[in-house]
Structure formats: C-alpha cells, structure tokens
Amino acid sequence: MTTKADRPLNIAIAAGGTAGHVNPALALAEELRERGHHVCFFGQTRRLEGRLVPEAGFDFFPVEVTGFNRTRPWTLVTALVHVAHEQRRLVKAFRADSSLRPDVVVGFGAYVELPLVRAAHQLGIPVALHEQNSVPGLANKTSAKGAALIAIAQPSVREVFLAAGARDEVVRFTGNPVRRSVLVGDRTHGRAAEGVGEDETLLLVFGGSLGARHLNERMAGLKKQLLDLPGLRVVHSTGAADFEATKAALALDDAEAARWDVRPYIDGMGDMLAAADLVLSRAGASTIAEIAALAAPSVLVPYPLATADHQTTNARYLVDAGAAVMFADKDIDDDAFSTELVSLLEDPARRAAMRTAARGLGQDRAAEALADAVEGLVSQD
Template identity: 75%
Template sequence: MTDKLSVAIAAGGTAGHVNPALALAEELDARGHTVRFFGETRRLEGKLVPQAGFDFFPVHVTGFDRARPWTLATALAHLAHEERRLASAFRSDPELRPDVAVGFGAYVELPLMRAAARLKIPVVLHEQNSVPGLANKQSAKSASLIAIAQPAVRAVFEKHAGAATKIEFTGNPVRRSVLAGDRARGRASVGVPADATMLLVFGGSLGAHHINQRMCELKEQLLARPDVYVVHSTGADDFEATRDALALTDAERERYRVQPYIEDMGDMLAAADLVLSRSGASSVAEIAALAVPSVLVPYPLATADHQTTNARLLVDAGAAIMCPDAQIDEDAFAAQLLGLLDDPAAREHMREAARGLAQDKAAAHLADAIEGLRV
C-alpha cells in the first residue's frame, strides 16, 4: 500500500489552472493524503482554495510583462526571494516539507517547483492545454513526471524535459461537483421537460460574442422544433446585448432561457443533449467527463490556436464536431447543429465515444501517477 503523502500544489491566476488542481486535491484527500496549496492570496486561488477547505500558504510573485521589459528585474527578484523562503521553510519545518510538489502551469508555481527541486523533492507538472505555458516549460527539466491533458503537447515537453522525466497522458482533472451533475435536477432548475431535447450554449470567459450573435440568428429555426429547449449562457459582458437581440416573447421564453452565466455546470451538462461551446481546456474536459455530444467552435484568437488542438481530443474520438469561428455564419454550420438536434442516434454515438475517453477518471489517473513516484 502506498504511504500517505504530503503534497504541495501550486496553481493560480485562472479557473483553468485552479479547478483542475482542486480536482486533484479532492482525489488525494479522499485517499488520505495531506494537501497544501501555495499561491497568491489576492488572486483566484486565494478565494477558491480556502472555500474548498484546503490549507493555503501565501506566495508573492509578479509576472514579467514583455511589453514592459523593466518588469523583468522585479519579477526575478520576487521569484528568487520566494524560492529561498520556501526552501528555508521546508528545511526548518518537517510538517510543511512536502513529499511531492505539483505545479499546474501558472507563474506562481515557479518558487515551489524550484525550491522542491533544490531539496530533491519530486516535482510533478500538469499541463491542461495543447500549448504549454512558459512556467511549465521552465520547470520541465527538473520534473519527475509531466502529466498532460492533450496528446499533442507531448512533443513539446520531450524537448524541454530532463533525461529521467516521465511524460504521461492523464487527462484534465474535473472537480467532483461537476462530475456529480444530475440530469433531472439540472432540467428542473431551468424548466426543461424530461423528454425534451436540450441544447446548452456557452462561450467561456472570452470570445462568446460571435456565438451569441449566431444564436440570435438561429433562434427561429431552433424554436420551430417543438421539442427543443435552449439554455444559452452569454457571458456577463454580452448578456444585455444578446437578450435584446433575441427579443424573446413570453411564449419563446418558455423554451429559450438566456442568462449571463451558469451557476452549476455539472447539472447543466448532465441535463444537456447537445452542447455548443468554445473549446478551452476546462470546457473540453468537463464536456468529455459528462460525455455530452458537442459542437465546438475554437476561439480564433487563442495563443497558437490552441483551442483548435484542444477540440481535436473530442473530434478525433468521434465525440464532437468542430467548426472554425469564421464559418459559423454559413448555412453548413446551421445544418450540422440542427441536424444533430434532429438525430438522437447520432448523438448517442457521440456520447458513447466521449465515455470511451474516460475523462471522468482524470483526477484518479493523476493521483495514481503521483502515488507511483513513491512505490
């Protein structure tokens, strides 16, 4: 049996980094391991981690802005200071010193990864995207294990990893609150009958506007299908403009619900028969984990077009279809979307393909790999 571990996790800045880290923490905690987070109190992790009930050790770093080269000196000074502070704390306090240090790709991971490497503590990296961030590339050489959520990123890490580094595909961990999504509960919360066909639309924090515009244009065709219900999350910034453009009548509001954001993504994904969304790493992971058929429209301004590569994970498995953003105004896109709503057999085939990816087991796979470092 694997010894109980003390695991230090650094993840910060965005939900795309923090939520997979919390999903891993939940899995490790359930196995009896001790988990402590390291991050910035003033950023998202400083809120979400304490809310989730995990210990939080403050770290202060500043990023380097390429547009302001003079910020490099300050960034390096803060990084060096925090690395020394953590290394000293780990040497002096056996209770604080971890058995394994795990980084999820944000700049805030660097002090922990470097302090751990200095003290010969095993380093694990997790990369959610198909294009790795600078922090993970910088930390790769000292890593014992690099866990990836996208097969395409393996080749990049092979160039940066150390000779003894193991690269393993684990998938992108999804929080238990999402995995616990319930179809009946989700439908009841938005007034969708059990036997209706539900389309869930969301665009993520960036780049939803074009999808929102296209949905306004497709409203009549969607509602012409009496069994179709739409739940459309616009993003907070675009809510009022989209609501006004839809101009829903009282009768249409019975089957078309427009809202700024989704409060319980697990329930909404479980309730959906088809998803239309961008293909950020977290969205792809959650769609796959709940095994929902999807139409993916990658955000065209994403770094190195990584959302297109993210989408490939589902498309190549037969669990999704993908349409470039520049083509969603064409008739072919409408035909694909409406065709899937009209074809339950095709959707079921896609659902089975998504289940085959076992994305709902990603947190367990990553925890297994971390435990394996001590076997």
C-alpha cells in the same frame, strides 16, 4: 479509497491566476484528500486561488510573485528576483518545519509554481507538473527538465516537453482533472430544474466566463430556425459582459422565453452538462475536460484569438475521438454551421454515438489517474 502510498503524504500544489489552472488542481486535491493525504496550496492571495482554495477547505500558503510580460522584456528581471526571493523563503520554511515540508510538489503551469518547484529541486523533493492546455505555458516548459512526472491532458503536448528537455518516460497522459462538483452532475436533476421533459431536446450554449460575442450574435440570428424545431429547449449562458446585448438581440416574447432561457452565467455546470442533449461552446481546456467527463455531445467553436490557436488543438481531441464536431469562428455565419447544428438536434442516434465516444476517453477518471501518478513518485522514491 485505494492508494499507492503506504502512508499519508504531505503534498504541495501550486496553481493560480485562472480557473483553468485552479480548478484542475482542486480536483486533484479533492481526490488526494479522499485518499487520506494532506494537501497545501501555494499561491497568491489576491488572485483566484486566494478565494477558491480556502472555500474548498485546503490550507493556503501565500506566495508573492510577479509575471513576465513578453511585450515588456524588462519585467523579466523583476519576475526572476521575486521568484528567487520566494524560493529562498520556502526552502527556509521547509527546513524549519518538517510538517510543512512536502513529500511531492505539483505545479499546474502558472508562474506562481516556479518558487515552489525550484525549492523542491533544491531540497531533493520530487516534482510533478500538470499541463492542461495543448500549448504549454512558459512556467511548465521552464520546469520540465527536472520534473519526475509531467502529466498531460492533450497527447500532442508530449513532443513539446521532450523538446524542452523532459525525459520521455516521465511524460504521461492522464487527462485534465474535473472537480467532483461537476462529475456528480445528474441528468434528471438538471432537466427537472429547467422543467425539461425527457421527450424534449435540450441545447446548452455557453462561451466561457466572459461570454463569446460572436456565438451570442449567431444564436440570436438562429432564433426562429431553432424554435421551429418541435420540442427544442435552449439554455443560453451569454457571459456577464454580453448579457444585456444578447437579451435585446433575442427579443424573446413570453412563449419563446418559456423555451429559451438566457442568463449571464450557469450555476451547477455538472447538472447542466449532464442534462444537455447537445452542447455548443468554445473549446477552453477546462470546457473540453468537463464536456468529455460528462460525455456530452458537442459542437465546438474555438476562440480565434487564443494563444497559438490552442483552442483548435483542444477541440481536435474530442473531434478526433468522434465525440464532437468543430467549426472555425469565421465559419459559423455560414449555412453549413446552422445545417449541422439542426441536423444534430434532430438526430438522437448520432448524438448517442458521440456520447459513447466521449465516454471512451475516460476523462471522468482523470483525477484518479493523476493522483495515482503523484503517489507513485513517493512509492518509487
């Protein structure tokens, strides 16, 4: 594995709260570990990172912080007190134990990054930030001014960070890292697991870990039209919360159920994305990254209540590249949506062109690009 560093590095990563923060951080960590570096995560034991990070085999240093709720401004005081306390604790720990002191600190946007980032600034340790979303969060915007690197997954985010005080030369597009367990997705294996033949067309539908009720309802309404398409197979992940209601609405008989696999969630997303001929999904940052990394043609329906409508901006990244089409949530009940969905399912040449466009984005190399940039902070130091 090539590396820009002339020695093994000690790299500290802060990521937490949601899979959208934690999984890209783990993807970077996997790449850095493969290059011979030591990676330690800083996060909260009671949040998702407290489970996923140890499962992935990385050291975990607990940090205790509280979030700031904009609807309750007084929570800012408590949040800042916790950040300051943890910052002092980390500075003390790094000074006392040289093996713990990082060469580089990387924050992935959750507020748990603030004590680590501020401790690094205090000790003169270079700081890198990664922003997965098209609308940066408060933690990354707050940390932008002193960062040596701001890696972005959406080109449109550059101007936001410049307005927050970042230097132009430190903002770099790297894409959003995807974990190797997804990147190694295999089309043959995925289709064999579902019993899908190469002469059949596989539509993969999912709406995120909690599902997407409107998408699920619309799919139920399109059941007859879709199953009238010869050779169509559907894998439909409803989300756990909406599984029973969607299953009842679909009311699949045995013959239909043989072609329409409805389930609460999907294990082995890499294989399923590789196996799919077309994906219908929401447009979260991780979803966009994984779809692009596996070069899956897609129909995207951004979640309409996402902060600052950031899923629409996320989706435009693929749409503008020619790798996807997009419909607003309010429009999926219209005939234009079903017409476009059916048209894509019946047009392998158009899907092939979308797949080629997705490959051109290089999203499957995002972890490598980010690791190169992080290593570069030390080689330039």
